[in-house]
Amino acid sequence: MAIAIEPTTTVRDLVLKHPETRQALESLGIDYCCGGGRSLAEAAAAAGIDLTAVAKAVQQAADDANLASDAPERDWRQASLTELANHIEGTHHVFMKQALPRLDDLFAKVLSAHGARHGDMLASLRTTFQSLRSEIEMHLLKEEQVLFPYIRQMEAEMAQTGQIPPMHCGTAANPIRQMEAEHERAGAALMQMRSVTDDYALPADACSTFSALFEGLAEMEADLHEHIHLENNILFPRAMALESRE
Numbered sequence: 001m002a003i004a005i006e007p008t009t010t011v012r013d014l015v016l017k018h019p020e021t022r023q024a025l026e027s028l029g030i031d032y033c034c035g036g037g038r039s040l041a042e043a044a045a046a047a048g049i050d051l052t053a054v055a056k057a058v059q060q061a062a063d064d065a066n067l068a069s070d071a072p073e074r075d076w077r078q079a080s081l082t083e084l085a086n087h088i089e090g091t092h093h094v095f096m097k098q099a100l101p102r103l104d105d106l107f108a109k110v111l112s113a114h115g116a117r118h119g120d121m122l123a124s125l126r127t128t129f130q131s132l133r134s135e136i137e138m139h140l141l142k143e144e145q146v147l148f149p150y151i152r153q154m155e156a157e158m159a160q161t162g163q164i165p166p167m168h169c170g171t172a173a174n175p176i177r178q179m180e181a182e183h184e185r186a187g188a189a190l191m192q193m194r195s196v197t198d199d200y201a202l203p204a205d206a207c208s209t210f211s212a213l214f215e216g217l218a219e220m221e222a223d224l225h226e227h228i229h230l231e232n233n234i235l236f237p238r239a240m241a242l243e244s245r246e
């Protein structure tokens, strides 16, 4: 299927319609979660890539997905909010809770073996990682204990009674705005980590633990981008639309 790419198409709209192109955008360094509202032309310019090259990579990704025998990616725009919140918690929250402590352990090992030669870069990378870790851990708790239960409750009560249940934070839009601001900060931390490591380029003397650390950080980045995309571009706008429909 030919994907229509107009310079004015937003990155968000492309990924919502064609989730199979996410990986290609990730590899091109195009931000589709926090910066998803930008047009493809702006996003390509920001990543220093020609729009034609972006269109080609995106089309290739869609063709590859068509040829592959795997089931097509789920279109989360069609799922219930409860299903989507459960999916985010069950996959992306679980991923982060496993990855963050594992990466912290790898940092300690890599610093003790390579601190003498790469100490400045590693120390700066670890500082950014640790502040990202502590903010994300709190963030996951706030979503799991406050926002997601409210979204599930709102959906259930709307279906049964047509009424929006009371929210102790005023409206869901308040915690959502806070979550979005935290996503922006996490996105900035990921960019900072990419910049300090020169796009996770391994030094010539890197050992296997060093490469496991960089691979793990890049995997965490890709997972967090997908996670933030599902919240910022699908779950949160749909929850706010439901709330204002009363």
Ligand SMILES: [Fe+2]
Pocket (backbone or CB within 6 Å): 088, 092, 093, 140, 143, 227, 231
């Ligand atoms: Fe989340």
Ligand SMILES: [Fe+2]
Pocket (backbone or CB within 6 Å): 139, 143, 179, 183, 228, 231
């Ligand atoms: Fe979040």
